Amino acid sequence: MILEVATLDVRAGLGPSFERDFATASALIRSIPGYLSHELQRCIETEGRYLLLVRWETVSAHTEGFRKSAQYAQWKGLLHPYYNPFPVVEHYRRVPEGPA
Secondary structure (H helix, E strand, C coil), rough: EEEEEEEEECCCCCCCHHHHHHHHHHHHHHHHCEEEEEEEEEEECCCCEEEEEEECCCCHHHHHHHHHHHHHHHHHEEEEEHEEECCCEEEEECCCCCCC
């Protein structure tokens, strides 16, 4: 499992509209093969900052499957106008617990 992490800084005053459009966009990402789950967290300390966490089976499910899809074009149209600056997206893999 791969965890996609993106810090989203939304333009001032647009948080409620962003959250509404994100709810619409969520259906788009759910339809992608290799998608597992996602969640959006609102920052307590910084107004307009969100953390997007998406779980994928593989990195390519995100970078190839989603980003090259028609659904991504719709996602981009709905959500990208809200960001300033454009978010940095990184992928993480869980570190197994156990003896060192």
